Amino acid sequence: MNNRMVTAAAAIAATATLATIGATSTASAAEKSSVSYSDTAYYGTPKSGTGGLILRDSRGNATSSGIGEGTRFQFLGTCARANGVGLVKVRQIEHGGWGSSYTGYVRRAFANLPPSLPC
Numbered sequence: 113m114n115n116r117m118v119t120a121a122a123a124i125a126a127t128a129t130l131a132t133i134g135a136t137s138t139a140s141a142a143e144k145s146s147v148s149y150s151d152t153a154y155y156g157t158p159k160s161g162t163g164g165l166i167l168r169d170s171r172g173n174a175t176s177s178g179i180g181e182g183t184r185f186q187f188l189g190t191c192a193r194a195n196g197v198g199l200v201k202v203r204q205i206e207h208g209g210w211g212s213s214y215t216g217y218v219r220r221a222f223a224n225l226p227p228s229l230p231c
Contacts, residue, residue: 154187155205156225158218164209165223167216172197177211179204179218191231192217198231 158165164180172194179185183206190201198220220231 154225155184156187156223157182157184159222159224162222165218167213167218168199170217172199175213175216177213178209180208183208187225200231
């Protein structure tokens, strides 16, 4: 009986340690990729080296606006697929970019957003 309790306690401690290590690794990865979370809101930036992201409509057509590299945006929870390309709807929340529109779709592949998003 005592051995069972010791074994169970060791298993619980090992699980807690792994969970802590996993949480630390996730936080570090999020910091490096310019992704942040605030309750249910997700924020990101264009991936480094892209030069920024062109804002598009839901059919993938480029607009005359864009978000500059390093400029933060908020993921608005809407996804689209146009000609086989995954798009996510975002709203620019910092100055940096071009054009008069601050909301639109960007290519998912070029946006630093958490991989756990539904699209």
